[in-house]
Structures are given as structure tokens and as C-alpha cells.
Amino acid sequence: DADVTQTPRNRITKTGKRIMLECSQTKGHDRMYWYRQDPGLGLRLIYYSFDVKDINKGEISDGYSVSRQAQAKFSLSLESAIPNQTALYFCATRASGDDQETQYFGPGTRLLVL
Amino acid sequence: DQQVKQNSPSLSVQEGRISILNCDYTNSMFDYFLWYKKYPAEGPTFLISISSIKDKNEDGRFTVFLNKSAKHLSLHIVPSQPGDSAVYFCAGSSGYSTLTFGKGTMLLVSP
Numbered sequence: 001d002a003d004v005t006q007t008p009r010n011r012i013t014k015t016g017k018r019i020m021l022e023c024s025q026t027k028g029h030d031r032m033y034w035y036r037q038d039p040g041l042g043l044r045l046i047y048y049s050f051d052v053k054d055i056n057k058g059e060i061s062d063g064y065s066v067s068r069q070a071q072a073k074f075s076l077s078l079e080s081a082i083p084n085q086t087a088l089y090f091c092a093t094r095a096s097g098d099d100q101e102t103q104y105f106g107p108g109t110r111l112l113v114l
Numbered sequence: 115d116q117q118v119k120q121n122s123p124s125l126s127v128q129e130g131r132i133s134i135l136n137c138d139y140t141n142s143m144f145d146y147f148l149w150y151k152k153y154p155a156e157g158p159t160f161l162i163s164i165s166s167i168k169d170k171n172e173d174g175r176f177t178v179f180l181n182k183s184a185k186h187l188s189l190h191i192v193p194s195q196p197g198d199s200a201v202y203f204c205a206g207s208s209g210y211s212t213l214t215f216g217k218g219t220m221l222l223v224s225p
Contacts, residue, residue, distance in 0.1 A: 004157070031211060040123075042203060042217040043158070050211065058212065090157050094211065101146045101207040105157030 003027045004106035006091050012112045013081050021076045021109050023091030031094040032074040033103060034058075034066060036087040043090065049074055050096070081113045117141040118206050120216035127223050133191040135219050137204030140185065144206035148213065149178060149189050152201045161202075162189070194223045 004025045013019050023032065034046040045058030047066040055066060063085060065077045078085055088110050092103040119138045127133045137147075145166045150158035164171040164178045164187065171178050177190045191198055201220045205213040 033212070035215075040217060042120075043215040045212055045214075048212060092157075096211075100163050101148060101211065101213065102160050102163065103213060104160070105150075107155075107157045 004091060004093055004104055006089075006106040006109050008109060009107065010110045012114065014114050015082055017081050019078045019081055019111070021089055021091075021111070023074045023076070023106055025072050025091075025093045025104075025106075027093055027095070027104060028071075029093035029095045029104070030071060031096055032068065033092040033094070034064075034074065034076045035090045035092065036060070036085075037090065037108075038087050046076065046089075078111075078113075081111075083113045086111060086113045115140070116216075117144075117214045118204055118216040120202075120204055120219050122219050123217070124220040124222070127194045127221065129196055129223055129225050130193045133189075133194045133198065133221055133223065135189040135191075135202050135204075135221065137187045137189075137216055138185055139187070139206050141206060141208060141214070142185075143208040144214075145209050146207040147178070147180060147187050148205045148207070149176075150203045150205065150215075151198075152203065152218070158203060191221075194221075196223050196225055199223045 007022045033048040035043040049068045091106040094103045148163040149161040151161045152158040180187045201218045203218045204216040
């Protein structure tokens, strides 16, 4: 079983719709992250959370919100989707005691906003 | 302002030869550097890392070199294998537990 799972894996939605992407992990890590990947732009950080009561904005948080429902769950919401939010979205986790800064990624959610 | 730059979008290498992937950075506060490998339809997977206090770290066929004065690191894969064909991302960490990624280099290893 995968340690970091993301649902859905693929999603098509229309402009203006609200959509939620979910991430769950069984690694027991306290830190969780959301990234988006666009062709030619690499991975960019949207939001991150160091524990259930801690939420931080990343490089490109505008248009997104997150919720850390439990240590193992971190969801990303697009309140009103727009076409330039079409991208590949990745969730990642990290253990706070890991001094090598290693993050473990889920398989990704491919989102298309029409 | 790109803090991590991978200036080669792609690299082609023959099986058995050395692959060298390069990465430059501008943020002097980075204290750890990581390389990730990504196959299509999968998430990035951790490959190898190096602390800023070291200049080399080796793990099997993979070696990362760090030149702090030049703000440059490189990943060497020897010997390259067709299964190494993937996109490779370089990332830096500045101690705040977030990673800044480069745009990636697509490596193609041909038999």
C-alpha cells in the first residue's frame, strides 16, 4: 500500500466550481505540503503544515486554501477554479526529526479546469 | 527570481556512459540540497541529498558534488541505465523545512 495517497487521481472541472483535492498518509509524519507542477516550471509550493494547528502559505497560495483535518490528512481546495489552475498537484510529507529534509510525495492529481 | 536553476531541459546519454546533471542556486541560506527523480504518472521520489558542509555524497551509482563557492551542484550517474530515464529535480532547503525546486532536467538513456 502506498504511504501517501491522493484522491482523485484525475479531475475535470469547470471554471467557477469549488473543488477539493485530498491527501492521506500512513507514514506518521507531522509535516505535510501541497505543490503544483506546470510544464517547464518545476514544482512550486502552495501551502504547508507542520502540525494540525499550523498552516503556512507557500510561494503561490493565492486562489487556494487548505485544511489539516488530522495529522494524516491534508486537503487542498480551489474555491473558484480558473483555467490557469490546470496543473499536476502533489502532496508530500516529511518527518520533523529528519535532518536530511527528505519529503515523500504522493502520486499526484491531474486537474483540468475548463 | 529563480533560486534554483537547472539550465538544461534535457540530456541524452548512451547506456553505460556517465550522466551529469547540473544545478545552480542563488540562495546562500540553503543548507541542504536534494535530488529527486520523477517518472511519468508518478510522484517525485527522493534520490540523494547532500549537506552544505560536505562537497560529495555517494550512493551506489549516484554521486552528488557540491561546490559552494560557485553555488553549483551536480549529480553523476555511473553507469547510466535505461531505467534511469526520468525527469530529475534539484532542490534546496534553507532550514525552514520547505524545499525550493528547479525546473527539472529530462534524462534519456538509450540502449
